[in-house]
Amino acid sequence: MIRVQTENFDIGDEIERLRAGATDIGAIVSFTGTVRDTAKGEAISLMTLEHYPGMTEKELERIEAEANERWPLQASLIVHRYGPMTPGENIVLVVTASPHRQAAFEAAQFLMDFLKTDAPFWKKETGPDGGDWVDARESDDDALKRWSTPEKAAE
Amino acid sequence: MSVKLLYFAWVREKTGLGEEMVDLPGDVKTVSDLIDWLRSRGPEYMAAFEQSNIIRTALDQTHVPHDAAIANAQEIAFFPPVTGG
Numbered sequence: 551m552i553r554v555q556t557e558n559f560d561i562g563d564e565i566e567r568l569r570a571g572a573t574d575i576g577a578i579v580s581f582t583g584t585v586r587d588t589a590k591g592e593a594i595s596l597m598t599l600e601h602y603p604g605m606t607e608k609e610l611e612r613i614e615a616e617a618n619e620r621w622p623l624q625a626s627l628i629v630h631r632y633g634p635m636t637p638g639e640n641i642v643l644v645v646t647a648s649p650h651r652q653a654a655f656e657a658a659q660f661l662m663d664f665l666k667t668d669a670p671f672w673k674k675e676t677g678p679d680g681g682d683w684v685d686a687r688e689s690d691d692d693a694l695k696r697w698s699t700p701e702k703a704a705e
Numbered sequence: 706m707s708v709k710l711l712y713f714a715w716v717r718e719k720t721g722l723g724e725e726m727v728d729l730p731g732d733v734k735t736v737s738d739l740i741d742w743l744r745s746r747g748p749e750y751m752a753a754f755e756q757s758n759i760i761r762t763a764l765d766q767t768h769v770p771h772d773a774a775i776a777n778a779q780e781i782a783f784f785p786p787v788t789g790g
């Protein structure tokens with residue numbers, strides 16, 4: 551399941567809803583990305599996320615489908631916010647559930663790695679000197695390489 | 706051929722437009738051709754596409770490289786490398 555929204559989310563509620571009624575899940579991994587109060591040594595007062603409505607949902611669904619092909623997941627969730635947010639607020643949530651921990655850990659990392667390079671979101675940080683678009687990081691592209699060889703899905 | 710162009714993040718700010726409908730000249734076949742043509746349309750486009758190699762493109766909401774054929778795309782988007790997550 552994927553969701554793109556402006557409003558904040560409650561991590562506990564999201565996990566509870568995802569696992570509701572399921573007794574066959576053995577492992578749940580969650581990742582939360584949050585707004586930092588500094589960037590390159592400068593104070594940040596506001597982070598604004600822009601996205602490409604339509605393509606964002608398609609990309610997140612594609613990435614989630616690929617994770618479900620690679621790992622035996624019983625449930626997965628991606629929630630990504632857009633619009634203005636302040637330091638400390640949640641930006642993104644990824645949750646994966648599987649019978650055993652390895653698949654849940656790996657799939658959560660896979661989802662975040664691909665979300666970082668493929669989902670059409672752009673961050674603008676506002677500090678005392680105005681707003682700056684965040685530059686993409688080469689390390690995010692590098693992070694994808696680990697998934698480029700055929701991965702044996704954790705059993 | 707009439708297509709919808711969309712611009713995001715600093716590409717949007719530099720062109721001064723979120724989206725526009727344009728009629729493409731017949732000799733614009735690929736994304737690269739389109740970027741070259743856009744650059745000729747005025748200083749704001751020249752500024753937005755100055756470093757065209759770092760601009761990313763999506764045809765009908767799918768990522769494509771610059772040598773991709775535009776073919777019958779309805780919607781073409783230009784944006785900086787993504788920075789979500």
